[in-house]
Amino acid sequence: MKDDLARDPSESRLEAGRCVMLYDPSLVGNFAAHWFDADHWMIAGALRGSARGRGSTHFFEWQGRGYALRHYRRGGLMARLSTDRYFDRGPERSRPLQEFRVTRRLQQLGLPVAPAVAARYLPSAFTYQGDLITLRIVGAVSLAALLGGSGDRGSGDPCAATAAAAIDWSAIGATIARFHAVGLHHADLNAHNLLRDASGTWYLIDFDRARFRNPVRWC
Numbered sequence: 001m002k003d004d005l006a007r008d009p010s011e012s013r014l015e016a017g018r019c020v021m022l023y024d025p026s027l028v029g030n031f032a033a034h035w036f037d038a039d040h041w042m043i044a045g046a047l048r049g050s051a052r053g054r055g056s057t058h059f060f061e062w063q064g065r066g067y068a069l070r071h072y073r074r075g076g077l078m079a080r081l082s083t084d085r086y087f088d089r090g091p092e093r094s095r096p097l098q099e100f101r102v103t104r105r106l107q108q109l110g111l112p113v114a115p116a117v118a119a120r121y122l123p124s125a126f127t128y129q130g131d132l133i134t135l136r137i138v139g140a141v142s143l144a145a146l147l148g149g150s151g152d153r154g155s156g157d158p159c160a161a162t163a164a165a166a167i168d169w170s171a172i173g174a175t176i177a178r179f180h181a182v183g184l185h186h187a188d189l190n191a192h193n194l195l196r197d198a199s200g201t202w203y204l205i206d207f208d209r210a211r212f213r214n215p216v217r218w219c
Helices: 038-043 075-082 094-109 158-165 169-181
Strands: 012-016 019-023 046-053 056-062 064-069 116-124 127-135 194-197 203-206
Touching: 012 056, 019 094, 038 046, 056 203, 094 116, 094 127
Parallel strands: none
Antiparallel strands: 012 019, 019 116, 046 056, 056 064, 064 127, 116 127, 194 203
């Protein structure tokens, strides 16, 4: 499958100098650059919490909707050189804009994802920083949390065994298979990126560096 992430005619684009922002006008009204500013939401009294993973994520509510704002941060050895800057190869090849478009394609295919709201590519000299906003899935709990926090307890832990027995593993497998069927190669498939909502539906999130491939042996 050709990895073609051409511009979707339904996406909107906002540019300020070299900065490029993409957004879905059906999910955000009166869009502006301050949507990517956690301090703006804190001052507005809309901030509802935060979480840290590879990126730093802030949760906020606005006009009856919940959003997740994630700032891209490096992991591993590269984080020692720069915590949140990436080598700039242009906006169309940047991680936030590519993740925005991958997520929107998955939405259009009817797959269970957190809908992409907006993405920002913010360059400076030879590097750039990035941000992504998605809708927050109501009542979502990660598979890792359901397994007891980190999700890496040993098989001899009775609490972990009880939690694992209560999980519908066939539903998780079926969900992952739906993504593989359309050729989605998730770059970081783990228990933190699988979420179950209040109705029992499973979602897959975090499509940073994900791409579409021919769905063959790698699945």
